[in-house]
Amino acid sequence: MEETIQQGVKGTLQTKDVAKQQAKTEKLVVFIYYDHEPTYRLLEHQLLSTGDFEHVSASKWDDAHSILGALSIDSVVIINTSESKQIYQLYEKTSASNHYRHIPFFYIGECSHEEMGQIFANEHEVISVPFNPETFYIKMKAKIDHSTRLKNERQLDSVTALYTEQFLEKMFHLQVANLERFKTPFTVIFLSLYNFYEMKTKYGLTAADQIVGTMSDYIKCQVRDSDLAFRLDAEDEHAIILPNGGQTEAGYFIRRVLENIPPVAATTYDGEPLQFFIELCASIVEINNADVTYREVLEKGKGGLQAAVFKGASTIETVNDFQEPTVEKIKVTIIVEDQVIRSVLVHLLQRLTLDYFELDVQTFFDGEALLASSWHRSAHTHIVIIDDVLPKRNGLEMVHELRNMPNNEKYIVMMLSNRKTEEDVTYAFEMGVDDYITKPFNVKFVESRLKRYLKRLR
Known part of the structure; x- marks a missing residue:
């Protein structure tokens, strides 16, 4: 809303257009309803010179009613120099509505003692004419800033009791x-x-x-x-x-x-x-x-x-813009001493076609080399393919190390072994492996097991 909205906003279509126009700006909107042109112009000049707010104005009841019905107003200024009962009624009914109950009102001009008492009871401002526009602006800005801050801090809407x-x-x-x-x-x-x-x-x-x-x-x-x-x-x-x-x-x-x-x-x-x-x-x-x-x-x-x-x-x-899942990075570590087996596994992983996954593969000839690196220090899901026979620490010792690390649930451990007895397999699962593959293994079999784990991750 680059230009200030002027008075005379009439009719359903026009007020709806103004509401749409208002949504394009981040500036707060002040509504001014007035019966005295010079006082309004004085205030308008002050608002335009600062440029902090947009303002909407009206001098007729029908126009004011349309504007208040169409726009989201952040503050209302009533200029009533003639002690008009109709103007006060607009204040009374607007300030009593749930929608405008928590925004600041400024009543400039004359009113009865009873009316003034009601305005003060609502914690709104009464300002006598003549007034200093700069002082008024400072007070208005402070009130609006306070109201906006409270609104942004609220978790429940005051009208509906729904979340904000x-x-x-x-x-x-x-x-x-x-x-x-x-x-x-x-x-x-x-x-x-x-x-x-x-x-x-x-x-x-x-x-x-x-x-x-x-x-x-x-x-x-x-x-x-x-x-x-x-x-x-x-x-x-x-x-x-x-x-x-x-x-x-x-x-x-x-x-x-x-x-x-x-x-x-x-x-x-x-x-x-x-x-x-x-x-x-x-x-x-x-x-x-x-x-x-x-x-x-x-x-x-x-x-x-x-x-x-x-x-x-x-x-x-x-x-449908956000239905495609995020491509997830999965770390894969191969800890195998045999260079041929390492190469076979790396080739298998490189040719895997996977939706929504990106595999980042590293190989190590021994578990000590993995622990000495920073490769395992991340929160990514981590598939570890490990041989049970290694040069320094055996595979089960490495599994024990991994399962005692913080966030150890990120590891999916697949063990390769020549041991096939029921006791050996049971012990490996008790130590924390997720899968146990006996050698020699079929590459297609290993591929299907990997795909199953990745499917579960999605």
């Missing part, structure tokens, strides 16, 4: 860490209340809060105990994390949600009863790649949601 978008980012990173560790994909569902802004603009903030509250309660009732539901910063949008579910399961879930939405009872500013039949749109993002970023998922998920809204109510869009 800021908490969504934290939970996303936790899910990615679990994906990297356990290879279990997860899914994020994005939901939008279809035609919400039109209803908000037409029926006001009170009805809008009730609609969002009812739909949030409905979503909370639909999710499982293991799922996480969030309200996003765009007030008509929600997100749900399905920790152990893929795209197919998410599709079944969201179709069930869309088919059973209850009617919503609400009231207008004036207490007029209303009933709405709300419809939702959704996008589904399955994540099977640990290299993905939160911003990428949020951008693609919301992009899919916009596409669904454009197509119409109850549309579900799927985002």
